[in-house]
């Protein structure tokens with residue numbers, strides 16, 4: 001053996017560097033993988049952060065925090081339901097839009113959509129739904145009813161007259177008119193009259209979905225509060241085959257009328273009063289309007305009717321008691 005063979009073997013120093021470079025390379029690879037995994041995770045997390053902000057823009061404050069705390073989809077579900085609850089507001093917007101298109105007082109625009117001018121389908125449903133006393137009652141009672149208020153001008157004038165003649169009446173109010181004139185509603189209640197439901201915005205209930213009918217009645221009931229009587233009158237007297245059953249399922253008896261003097265035509269107070277005298281009978285439900293337009297003739301006619309019918313021995317009672 002000569003010393004010439006020795007250089008073929010790796011020196012201890014070279015073997016040391018082989019080991020060090022192997023460990024170093026491995027460390028680099030693992031570090032690289034770790035960085036890649038971290039970056040991918042960060043990208044995924046930032047993605048869900050975006051959708052949380054997206055929800056926040058729609059729903060409002062507080063939800064973003066809630067969403068950020070949520071990891072699993074099951075808990076997400078109620079939040080989706082919550083979004084659906086907020087989806088009522090487009091309906092509200094729709095109504096608000098219609099409100100600007102369709103004035104509360106339809107006849108003011110010369111359009112022939114006068115309140116309670118019933119079309120052919122009304123007669124089919126009107127029978128037997130009106131007077132508490134009913135036709136043929138011997139009692140000399142008249143049920144005066146007032147629709148489309150409360151109005152800040154005409155309702156107080158009618159309340160003064162009812163007080164003067166010791167008469168009670170029934171006010172079929174619109175929710176949006178209640179919202180506009182809450183103090184007038186309070187006086188109606190304080191004076192002991194009945195407050196009943198005439199929908200929120202005088203929309204025809206004919207052809208309306210159950211959800212919308214419910215909204216019209218319940219929003220008005222919310223505006224009136226506990227004084228709301230369990231009676232409703234459909235705007236224009238307009239009903240379809242569902243209206244009665246749906247109203248009853250929501251707790252309302254449907255009340256129409258017996259004597260309609262068409263006071264909204266404004267034919268003069270004496271004409272309105274004469275029409276009532278022609279139509280009235282013991283137990284009759286009389287339809288007048290305290291809101292929805294200039295009701296000064298209705299006020300004047302009410303005075304004539306109270307005077308004359310009192311002289312004939314009639315008394316005036318509220319319905320839905």
Ligand SMILES: [Zn+2]
Nearest residue numbers: 115147148235
């Ligand atoms: Zn009406």
